Amino acid sequence: MEKKMISLTIDGVHVEVPEGTTILEAARKAHVHIPTLCFLKDVNEIGACRICVVDAGARALQAACVLEVAPGMVVRTNTPEVREARKTIIELILSNHDKKCLSCVRSQNCELQKISLDLGIENGDEFAGTMRIYSVDDLSVSLVRDNNKCINCRRCVATCNKNQGVGVIGAVNRGFNTSIESAWDQSLAQTACIGCGQCIVNCPVGALYEKDELQDVWTMIDDPDLHVVVQPAPSVRAALGECFGLPMGTNVTGKMVAAMRRLGFDKIFDTDFAADLTIMEEATELLDRIQSRGTLPMITSCSPGWVRFCETYYQDFIPNLSSCKSPHQMLGAITKSYYAEKASIPAEKIRVVSVMPCTAKKLETRSPGMDSTGYPDVDAVITTRELGKMIKSSGIDFVNLPDEEFDPILGLSTGAGTIFGATGGVMEAALRTAYETVLNKELEKLDFHVVRGIQGIKEATIALGDVELNVAVVNGTANAAKLLDAIRKGEKTYHFIEIMACPGGCVNGGGQPIVSAQDRLNLDPRIERAKALYKADDEMIYRKSHENPMIKKLYDEYLEKPNSHRAHHLLHRHYVKRPKYQNQN
Amino acid sequence: MATKDQEKYLELEKIIEEHKGLPGALMPAMQKTQELFGCVPLKAQQMLADGLNATLSEVYGIATFYSQFNLEPKGEYVISVCLGTACYVKGAQDILDRICEEIETMPGKTSADGRFTVEATRCIGACGLAPVMTINEEVHGRIMPDDVPSILAKYKK
Ligand code: SF4
Ligand code: SF4
Ligand code: SF4
Ligand code: FES
Numbered sequence: 001m002e003k004k005m006i007s008l009t010i011d012g013v014h015v016e017v018p019e020g021t022t023i024l025e026a027a028r029k030a031h032v033h034i035p036t037l038c039f040l041k042d043v044n045e046i047g048a049c050r051i052c053v054v055d056a057g058a059r060a061l062q063a064a065c066v067l068e069v070a071p072g073m074v075v076r077t078n079t080p081e082v083r084e085a086r087k088t089i090i091e092l093i094l095s096n097h098d099k100k101c102l103s104c105v106r107s108q109n110c111e112l113q114k115i116s117l118d119l120g121i122e123n124g125d126e127f128a129g130t131m132r133i134y135s136v137d138d139l140s141v142s143l144v145r146d147n148n149k150c151i152n153c154r155r156c157v158a159t160c161n162k163n164q165g166v167g168v169i170g171a172v173n174r175g176f177n178t179s180i181e182s183a184w185d186q187s188l189a190q191t192a193c194i195g196c197g198q199c200i201v202n203c204p205v206g207a208l209y210e211k212d213e214l215q216d217v218w219t220m221i222d223d224p225d226l227h228v229v230v231q232p233a234p235s236v237r238a239a240l241g242e243c244f245g246l247p248m249g250t251n252v253t254g255k256m257v258a259a260m261r262r263l264g265f266d267k268i269f270d271t272d273f274a275a276d277l278t279i280m281e282e283a284t285e286l287l288d289r290i291q292s293r294g295t296l297p298m299i300t301s302c303s304p305g306w307v308r309f310c311e312t313y314y315q316d317f318i319p320n321l322s323s324c325k326s327p328h329q330m331l332g333a334i335t336k337s338y339y340a341e342k343a344s345i346p347a348e349k350i351r352v353v354s355v356m357p358c359t360a361k362k363l364e365t366r367s368p369g370m371d372s373t374g375y376p377d378v379d380a381v382i383t384t385r386e387l388g389k390m391i392k393s394s395g396i397d398f399v400n401l402p403d404e405e406f407d408p409i410l411g412l413s414t415g416a417g418t419i420f421g422a423t424g425g426v427m428e429a430a431l432r433t434a435y436e437t438v439l440n441k442e443l444e445k446l447d448f449h450v451v452r453g454i455q456g457i458k459e460a461t462i463a464l465g466d467v468e469l470n471v472a473v474v475n476g477t478a479n480a481a482k483l484l485d486a487i488r489k490g491e492k493t494y495h496f497i498e499i500m501a502c503p504g505g506c507v508n509g510g511g512q513p514i515v516s517a518q519d520r521l522n523l524d525p526r527i528e529r530a531k532a533l534y535k536a537d538d539e540m541i542y543r544k545s546h547e548n549p550m551i552k553k554l555y556d557e558y559l560e561k562p563n564s565h566r567a568h569h570l571l572h573r574h575y576v577k578r579p580k581y582q583n584q585n
Numbered sequence: 586m587a588t589k590d591q592e593k594y595l596e597l598e599k600i601i602e603e604h605k606g607l608p609g610a611l612m613p614a615m616q617k618t619q620e621l622f623g624c625v626p627l628k629a630q631q632m633l634a635d636g637l638n639a640t641l642s643e644v645y646g647i648a649t650f651y652s653q654f655n656l657e658p659k660g661e662y663v664i665s666v667c668l669g670t671a672c673y674v675k676g677a678q679d680i681l682d683r684i685c686e687e688i689e690t691m692p693g694k695t696s697a698d699g700r701f702t703v704e705a706t707r708c709i710g711a712c713g714l715a716p717v718m719t720i721n722e723e724v725h726g727r728i729m730p731d732d733v734p735s736i737l738a739k740y741k742k
Contacts, residue, residue, distance in 0.1 A: 161640070170642030173649045183645030184627055184656075581631055581641070 008073035023054055023064035023075055028521065032077055035086065035115045037093075037204055038153035039065040040517050043162055049153055051089050051115065055079050087119055094124035096131055096176075098148035104206040111204035111516050112151060134179065139187040141366060142195035142359040143210055143510075147179055150207035155517075156180065156199035163503050165478030166309070168193045192312045192580045194477065196305035196501045197359030197383075197510015202517075210359045210511060213380045214390060220351045220379065221264045228351045229339075230265040231331050231410075232256060234272050235357040235421030235506040236384045238532040239525070242513040243388030244398045249528035251536055254403020259391045261404060270406045271354065272413030274331035275420040275429070276545035277554070278302060281571055282324045282426075283433040283545075284562035286496055290467065295319045297472075297487070297494040300426050301573075302326040304364030305501025305510075309477045312578045314484050320497075323572040325377070327420065328354040328361065329370055331410060332377030333570040338558045339410060340373075351379040355387045357421070357509030360501065372570045383511025412550040415446075415537030422530035423475035423505035424451035424458065427498040431462060431471075432544045438464045446543055452534070454504050454526045457483055459494075470494045476503040507533065593621055597629055601636035611637050615647060615654060624655040660695045660702040662740050666718045669708025676730070677716040681705055683730040684718075687737055701740075 003018035010023070013030035027034050038049040047066035054064045055076040064077070076082070093112065101107045116124065134147035154171065157180060161167045168191040172181045182191045200208040220228045241250040260268045286298050301307055301322045310317050325333070332354070336347040354361060358381075364370070365378045382390075391398055406412070416432055419425035428448045435443050450460040451471070456479040462469045472494050474480050480499045486492045502509045504526025515525050542548055559567045600617045604610035614633055618625050625633075630644045648654040666672075666681040681692060684703055688696045695702040711717045714726025725736055 157642075167640030167642050170640070170646040171650075172646055183630070183641045580635075 006069045006071050006073075008069050008071070008075065010075045011077055017069055019069070021069050023056065023062075023067045023069060023073075024052060025521070026069050027054075027064065027075070027077065033518075034064045034077055035118065036065055036517060037111055037115070037151065038155065040155045040158065040202055041521060043202070044153070044155045044158035046154065046158075049089065049093075049151070051086055053082060053085050053089075055082055061085055083119075086115075087121065090116055090119060090121055091124065091126040093151050094121065095127035095129060097124070097151065098131075098146075099124055104149070105209045106206035106514070109514055109516070110206060111518075113205075114516075132177070132179070137187050137189075138211065139189035140193065140195065140363075141189070141211055142193070142362045143188065143197055143200055143208060145181075145188060146207050146209075147181070148207075149205050150180055151205055152178055152180060153204060154180065155202045155204065156208060159198050159202045161478075163476045163478055164194065164196055164198055164305075164309075164501070165313075165476075165481040166192070166194055166196075169199065190582060192578065194305045194308040194312070194501065195360035195363040195510075196477070198502060200359065200510050201508070201512060201514050204517065210383050210386065211362060212386060213362070213382050214386055216380050217353050217382060217390070220353070225349060226351050227266050227345050227349050228264075228353060229267045229269055229335050230260050230353045230355060231269045231271045231274070231328060232260075232355040232387075233328060233357055233421065233506060234275060234418050234425075234533060235509060235512065235529065236355050236387065237536075238421060238507055238529040239357065239384050239512045240388060242515075243385065243392075246399065248515070248523050248525060249532045251532040252398075253536070254405075255398060255401040256387075257406055258401040258404040259396050259398055262396050262401075263390060263394055265353070267407045269331060269335065269410040270413050270417075271328045271331055272417035272420070273410050273548070273550065274327035274334070275302075275417035275426075276414050276548045276551050277330050277334070277571065278324055278327045278420075279416060279426075279429045279433050279545035280551060280555075280562045281330075281567060282322050283430050283437060285322055285324065286430065287434060287438060288563065290495060297470075297497045298322055299496075300498045300500075302420070302426060303360070303500040303502075303506070304358065304367075305360035306477060306480060306499045307575070308360065308363065308578070309480065309501060311575055312580055313481070315577045316488070317484060318575045318577065321575055323568075323574070325370070325571055325573045326361070326364065327417075328356065328381075329365065329377045329573075330571045332370075332379075333372045334554070335410065336373040336375050336377070337570060338554065342409065347373055347375050350375075352377065354378050354381045355384065356381055357384050357506045357512045358502075359383060359510045361511075367573075368576065369573045384509075385511060385513060388513065409550060409553075412548060413542075414545055414548045415540035415543035416545045417548075418540065419533050419537050421506040421533050422452070423454060423500050423526075424448075424473045424498065425505065425533070426500075427451045427471060427473050427496070429545060430496070430498075431469075433546050434469075435462075435464055436544065436546065438467070443544075451498075452530075454524070454530075456503075469496060472497045474499045475501075475505050477501050504530065594628070594632075596621055597632060598636075601632060604637060611639055611644065611647065615644070619654050623658040626657065657695055658699070661700045662720050663702045663704065664718060664720050665704045665706045665709070667707070667709050667711070667716065668705045669712065669715075671708070671712035672716040675715045677718075679730045680716055680718060680728060680733065683733045684737070687733055701737075 007016045010030040015029045017026045034052050037051045047063040052064040053061035056062050137145040237253040241252040299320045332352040340347045361381045370377050416429035451473050458473040507529035508526045604614040625648050634641045634644045688701045690696045692705045717726045
């Protein structure tokens with residue numbers, strides 16, 4: 001049904017918008033910018049911080065982020081009263097805020113800092129008084145919470161509850177003593193936090209950030225005795241450019257490789273290669289489960305936030321998880337075995353650094369069994385943001401770097417590996433390979449459009465010869481919970497499910513460059529970054545994992561065939577049940 | 586034979602069962618729990634969360650937001666120090682600090698021997714007697730930090 005159109009004026013500009021639109025969104029049509037802090041579209045629309053107040057003709061100022069348009073409304077956003085109210089709100093926030101912008105991870109990308117500058121706040125000491133001092137919670141291996149910078153906007157709480165279905169943080173106490181914490185004074189590390197980092201990318205300020213591992217990485221690079229290999233995940237190349245002011249959705253693969261070389265890494269391999277390897281193992285596992293009547297549906301295991309969610313909240317689905325390690329763990333294991341042999345470098349001298357769009361990978365790499373060669377598969381995990389920091393601190397002029405290529409031998413990949421970064425990508429890559437393996441004939445149309453796009457749950461039925469494959473693709477662990485509940489009740493049956501913990505998949509992971517709530521209204525990182533990956537796939541020579549010549553070589557020379565004994569040893573894993581409470585890493 | 590605590594947890598299971606599926610069940614279930622235990626302890630909060638489709642964070646958030654709930658049982662004597670403006674300017678904070686020091690606990694908490702709970706409260710309307718504190722029903726006014734030990738001594742016996 002068409003929505004009724006409502007006309008109103010905002011700062012004298014006439015606009016017409018559909019019924020139900022908020023003043024905040026209507027104002028954008030009039031090219032009027034209204035500042036926001038607690039507002040996060042569809043997730044946290046609670047009208048709590050009041051920074052967005054406008055004069056809409058009522059007796060008191062009203063919050064534009066929750067106020068809906070009405071016919072003939074006259075809205076003014078730039079009256080002395082509005083300006084004064086906004087200033088007071090910021091002054092009050094700053095009076096209980098650790099204002100150390102110089103050393104803050106979010107400086108220059110902070111919603112509070114921006115508003116303070118825009119409004120011309122002078123020193124933020126207008127209401128100086130008692131400040132609450134919090135100890136910084138840095139016990140989790142994924143993320144740090146520094147409540148001294150928290151403005152109690154609750155965006156993280158809403159994200160953790162609604163998108164992730166986890167809910168390990170919430171508002172505690174009341175009034176001036178309110179703070180956002182885990183229950184019972186626990187560190188996040190003691191809760192069943194899945195480490196996804198979605199709270200980080202939805203925080204307007206510097207109160208949440210990843211646990212930084214850069215010092216460890218620099219120490220490895222600076223040690224001449226070590227051979228340091230780096231591998232970036234598919235999504236990193238679709239977002240790293242944003243750290244350097246490039247438009248969202250710019251693919252910076254070549255510059256990223258060049259920058260990594262200049263940082264001093266000895267070899268630049270590609271997690272995309274390992275994504276192809278994952279597909280070989282996973283597609284084989286799937287076909288085997290179908291043929292031998294094993295546990296179905298099989299569910300993907302490359303998203304460690306999802307894996308932890310399953311191990312904690314949906315333990316009855318552990319047998320459904322694919323036994324495949326995630327791609328970067330596979331690449332680490334292959335680097336310290338096959339590559340070590342080939343290059344005649346002892347595995348103990350090799351260090352593997354993974355650059356991931358993800359904070360849960362920091363947790364994953366420390367899980368039991370992630371050391372199949374006797375050495376850790378991966379020695380450090382840094383996020384896209386941390387790589388950006390490394391490049392900046394090294395004075396590398398990223399934007400003007402020439403494009404360079406990954407190193408042989410573990411740097412060659414296919415389009416199938418590349419699209420792993422977007423929700424639906426793993427499914428599509430697996431289908432390409434499963435189809436050709438089962439039917440032994442070439443797939444005419446490689447694109448499986450039904451599994452693409454950012455919808456929370458997608459379903460499709462794909463014919464593989466006479467087998468009808470029921471598949472589902474899920475992003476966001478809260479959506480995973482919905483689907484698994486339906487399966488438990490017997491309402492749904494599938495053969496194969498792809499689950500990624502983050503909304504939109506890895507492209508929108510908790511380790512990716514942070515996009516403000518307002519910029520997200522213009523451009524959706526889930527869509528823009530995914531476009532970059534699908535475009536890259538489209539332009540690749542090889543678009544199916546099993547056609548990757550280096551993958552073929554790896555099996556011929558070393559692994560023999562997918563799911564072989566050696567492949568199992570190096571590339572597969574097991575899972576553990578984790579308690580919901582008192583969950584120590 | 587079940588201990589007293591085990592009996593209470595069995596009782597709590599019944600409370601949760603009765604509230605399951607009802608809209609807005611969490612608050613009333615928490616009130617019953619408070620009556621049962623004299624507080625809403627950690628294990629009870631976890632059971633409430635699991636049974637009533639909430640998260641521990643939500644339960645804990647409610648328990649710390651409303652003053653009708655406690656996280657641990659109250660002591661035999663509840664000491665409330667008024668931190669309203671009149672008392673505050675006459676040094677109520679020092680009184681509070683001194684009490685905590687004497688019985689080795691923190692505001693909002695109960696002493697290790699379970700006898701005293703210390704609380705900071707808002708204005709109790711006895712500003713003429715500032716600074717004021719109450720111990721259970723008894724009011725003590727115009728006190729100095731050094732009066733604290735002798736006042737407490739009466740209750741310690
Ligand atoms: S959170 Fe923002 S305003 Fe606060 S210190 Fe960091 S950059 Fe500055
Ligand atoms: S990392 Fe994920 S699970 Fe943990 S608190 Fe943040 S949003 Fe919640
Ligand atoms: S941590 Fe960030 S997102 Fe969460 S309440 Fe504080 S400021 Fe808001
Ligand atoms: S109240 Fe509108 S942004 Fe916070």
